[in-house]
Amino acid sequence: CSLCAAAVWRERPFRDAENLASCFGDFIDRLPISGKEGILRLHPDLAGRLAQAGQLTSESTREQASAGLNTMTEEERQRMTNLNKRYTQKFGFPFVICARENKKDAILRGLGERLENAPQTEAITGANEVKKICRLRLLDLVKPDSQLNS
Numbered sequence: 001c002s003l004c005a006a007a008v009w010r011e012r013p014f015r016d017a018e019n020l021a022s023c024f025g026d027f028i029d030r031l032p033i034s035g036k037e038g039i040l041r042l043h044p045d046l047a048g049r050l051a052q053a054g055q056l057t058s059e060s061t062r063e064q065a066s067a068g069l070n071t072m073t074e075e076e077r078q079r080m081t082n083l084n085k086r087y088t089q090k091f092g093f094p095f096v097i098c099a100r101e102n103k104k105d106a107i108l109r110g111l112g113e114r115l116e117n118a119p120q121t122e123a124i125t126g127a128n129e130v131k132k133i134c135r136l137r138l139l140d141l142v143k144p145d146s147q148l149n150s
């Protein structure tokens, strides 16, 4: 989310990647519910039409594959599509979960369980998942000093 990056820039210099990630997390935490919902609306569905069309970013493609979402049976894919549709119809933003910390069974279970939550709860829960995704992507991007000198 480029707005988050443009905002967090003011906190520079950063001690290391973890400090950078926590600045992103703090910024997301301080957003009002509408801002958290906005960030969630920027995320593609899990195993959704973009994934099936091969139009996900490389990061999302890798993350969703690591959860096994690219090897679902037709029944699992249909269940995911139906649950994603119900979730987005109820909350007005997509279901977001850190795919690198879950496998497809946990994701399908989490989607069914979280569908029962209140909207504000889900905006906060989804934003916390975005923070996990963001931290892992930052750690991939920002190499530790030891690697820089190699």
Ligand SMILES: NC(=O)NC1=NC(=O)NC1=O
Pocket: 043, 044, 045, 046, 059, 060, 061, 063, 064, 094, 095, 096, 097, 098, 099, 100, 133
């Ligand atoms: N809707 C989503 O949860 N999307 C994603 N989660 C990830 O970890 N990567 C994604 O693209």
